[in-house]
Amino acid sequence: MEHKGRSHSRFYRRTAKISLSVLVGVYLAACSSPHGESTDISHDQVVGIWQNAEVGKIDFQGDHHFTTAGLKFEKSVLDDCERGLTSGSWTFYDQGDHGVGDWAKTSGSTLGLDFDGGKVDCFFNLNAHISNGQINLCVTTDPDAVCGNGVTFSKTAQATRRSS
Known part of the structure; x- marks a missing residue:
């Protein structure tokens, strides 16, 4: 059972990192200008x-x-x-x-x-x-x-x- 808890913890950390990366990418894309x-x-x-x-x-x-x-x-x-x-x-x-x-x-x-x-x-x-x-x-x-x-x-x- 302890192993399962660590697995969930890693899953949530990885999901959080991916979500944060996506949010930063969306933010940067929204703030960038098509003019450079x-x-x-x-x-x-x-x-x-x-x-x-x-x-x-x-x-x-x-x-x-x-x-x-x-x-x-x-x-x-x-x-x-x-x-x-x-x-x-x-x-x-x-x-x-x-x-x-x-x-x-x-x-x-x-x-x-x-x-x-x-x-x-x-x-x-x-x-x-x-x-x-x-x-x-x-x-x-x-x-x-x-x-x-x-x-x-x-x-x-x-x-x-x-x-x-």
């Missing part, structure tokens, strides 16, 4: 032209300005934005400071873009993710759904020179 792992990106890595063939391109300048060409977001992505806005400023988004852009930061995983000239504030975030060895920037309008819009930009070229 979140990663920090440096100022120099940001500077350049980032493009999405269906949505348009963003040209990030070293002086924290950006211009866009052909941006065609669905209204749901940028609810408050007017059509035709093509330039603005960017900064790293400091999550530790209640989501405020920090001009002094030289790297981060989230960029805040703020368009110039609109009647209402027009801004959104881009989150850096690495997938298959390549850094991409994905649009995030809801901090609880990083990359939830399914719009991702890939770097295609170095920045163009900004005319003064």
